[in-house]
Amino acid sequence: MAVYLLVIGMILLFSLCLSAALLKWNELKYRKKGLPPGTMGWPVFGETTEFLKQGPNFMKNQRARYGSFFKSHILGCPTVVSMDPEINRYILMNEAKGLVPGYPQSMLDILGRCNIAAVHGSTHKYMRGALLSLVSPTMVRDQLLPKIDCFMRDYLRNWGGSVVDIQEKTKKMALLSSLNQTIGLQSGPMMNSLKSEFFKLVLGTLSLPIDLPGTNYRQGLQARKNVVRILRRLMNERRASMVTGSCNDMLSYLMRSEENIQKLTDEEIIDLIITILYSGYETVSTTSMMAVKYLHDNRKALLTLREEHMKIRGRKRLEDPIEWDELKSMRFTRAVIYETSRLATIVNGVLRKTTHDMEINGFVIPKGWRIYVYTREMNYSSYSYPDPLAFNPWRWLDKNADFPNNNLLFGGGSRLCPGKELGIAEISTFLHYFVTRYRWEEVGGNKLMKFPRVVAPHGLHIRVESSH
Numbered sequence: 072m073a074v075y076l077l078v079i080g081m082i083l084l085f086s087l088c089l090s091a092a093l094l095k096w097n098e099l100k101y102r103k104k105g106l107p108p109g110t111m112g113w114p115v116f117g118e119t120t121e122f123l124k125q126g127p128n129f130m131k132n133q134r135a136r137y138g139s140f141f142k143s144h145i146l147g148c149p150t151v152v153s154m155d156p157e158i159n160r161y162i163l164m165n166e167a168k169g170l171v172p173g174y175p176q177s178m179l180d181i182l183g184r185c186n187i188a189a190v191h192g193s194t195h196k197y198m199r200g201a202l203l204s205l206v207s208p209t210m211v212r213d214q215l216l217p218k219i220d221c222f223m224r225d226y227l228r229n230w231g232g233s234v235v236d237i238q239e240k241t242k243k244m245a246l247l248s249s250l251n252q253t254i255g256l257q258s259g260p261m262m263n264s265l266k267s268e269f270f271k272l273v274l275g276t277l278s279l280p281i282d283l284p285g286t287n288y289r290q291g292l293q294a295r296k297n298v299v300r301i302l303r304r305l306m307n308e309r310r311a312s313m314v315t316g317s318c319n320d321m322l323s324y325l326m327r328s329e330e331n332i333q334k335l336t337d338e339e340i341i342d343l344i345i346t347i348l349y350s351g352y353e354t355v356s357t358t359s360m361m362a363v364k365y366l367h368d369n370r371k372a373l374l375t376l377r378e379e380h381m382k383i384r385g386r387k388r389l390e391d392p393i394e395w396d397e398l399k400s401m402r403f404t405r406a407v408i409y410e411t412s413r414l415a416t417i418v419n420g421v422l423r424k425t426t427h428d429m430e431i432n433g434f435v436i437p438k439g440w441r442i443y444v445y446t447r448e449m450n451y452s453s454y455s456y457p458d459p460l461a462f463n464p465w466r467w468l469d470k471n472a473d474f475p476n477n478n479l480l481f482g483g484g485s486r487l488c489p490g491k492e493l494g495i496a497e498i499s500t501f502l503h504y505f506v507t508r509y510r511w512e513e514v515g516g517n518k519l520m521k522f523p524r525v526v527a528p529h530g531l532h533i534r535v536e537s538s539h
């Protein structure tokens with residue numbers, strides 16, 4: 072027995088020494104002069120497990136020990152985490168100094184080499200220009216809002232008297248509405264195959280880039296190939312039948328030479344369409360789902376929102392669509408969207424990487440390192456948002472408050488979300504038809520996870536009743 076215990080003891084001691092040696096070796100490997108303080112964890116894996124397991128607490132603990140600018144090794148790369156609002160702004164404003172997007176390889180591979188996060192400098196400028204021309208205020212007013220209205224009015228029909236999973240409904244809503252705007256699809260077999268390929272594509276972008284049969288990465292790459300094939304076929308058909316001139320969706324707009332000022336190639340057009348579908352998908356769907364959740368839990372906010380929309384509806388006939396001026400007048404709705412985005416933290420932060428060794432905040436960040444511009448904690452600052460854990464849309468209506476322009480909910484600098492107004496128009500229209508047509512109660516047992524993404528692992532079920 073004693074020998075047995077001795078052997079176990081020696082194995083334990085050896086494991087402890089080996090672990091300590093490995094941790095030390097990894098720290099020494101990254102001990103360069105001028106790097107910010109912090110720990111690098113295990114060789115290869117770094118501190119990814121702790122980061123994913125402890126979530127926001129990992130970041131808060133490291134900040135307590137090392138300050139708001141510290142080094143780590145997460146998601147496969149040596150990374151500097153910045154939790155300092157001023158430095159965060161500086162990083163977003165200074166892409167030209169060599170602080171370019173640093174998204175994971177799987178995302179870049181699957182979204183395509185011309186997708187907006189993969190391009191910098193002049194290529195980014197013209198790709199972004201092309202995108203901005205598709206979602207400009209005039210386009211939203213004249214082309215997109217009427218489409219969104221028509222889609223939502225129809226999508227939100229006949230929900231009364233049933234239990235629905237609002238997570239599933241908002242996901243489908245975001246994708247179908249976007250497919251309608253980008254390539255004019257409303258239903259049919261092409262819609263179904265694009266829908267299922269798109270879901271695989273999204274999963275692939277969030278996976279480890281291991282190209283083996285059965286992996287999400289391999290399936291994501293395959294899904295991308297299928298989506299590209301479908302889009303190419305659609306473009307060829309439109310060219311052959313000369314219908315590009317008469318269609319008024321984003322694809323045709325980009326294909327029309329007189330309007331395609333940036334003269335995008337077919338490959339660039341396809342990657343731009345995929346970028347639009349991808350970027351507006353989870354952001355719009357999760358914000359809509361969480362708005363429904365917060366409004367359910369805050370009767371006063373729900374009543375105020377409903378009143379805003381009933382006033383608009385009261386001036387119209389049942390079949391009249393929402394007009395641009397009415398959308399602009401939805402001040403409380405906008406505040407609900409901002410407050411939902413803040414309180415749920417739909418986007419935890421954005422990733423950048425350095426193109427050369429560079430000095431930031433008195434430290435030297437080596438070339439190729441990631442910078443995680445972690446904005447989550449800014450959302451819960453009691454200095455910027457008194458009583459930060461309360462859902463309080465009214466805080467956004469205060470005329471003296473400058474935080475509508477001073478937050479990073481939609482990013483900042485040269486990468487500020489170009490789809491912000493389009494996204495707000497979609498969520499506002501969704502809420503319009505939802506709160507004017509229905510009342511709802513949550514069916515118990517819904518669980519919500521807030522990190523690393525906001526999801527309801529088993530769905531968010533609500534019982535919906537018609538208002539009239």
Ligand code: HEM
Binds near residue numbers: 346351354422487
């Ligand atoms: C509530 C909805 C939305 C939220 C919270 C949101 C948030 C963001 C954030 C934080 C960024 C900055 C990323 C970075 O700096 O790396 C961003 C960029 C971007 N967003 Fe959105 N977004 C929303 C809706 C949309 C929609 C509907 C579209 C569709 C057009 C869109 C398209 C994009 C694109 C293409 C970029 C990259 C811009 C660039 O790199 O120049 N977003 N978004």
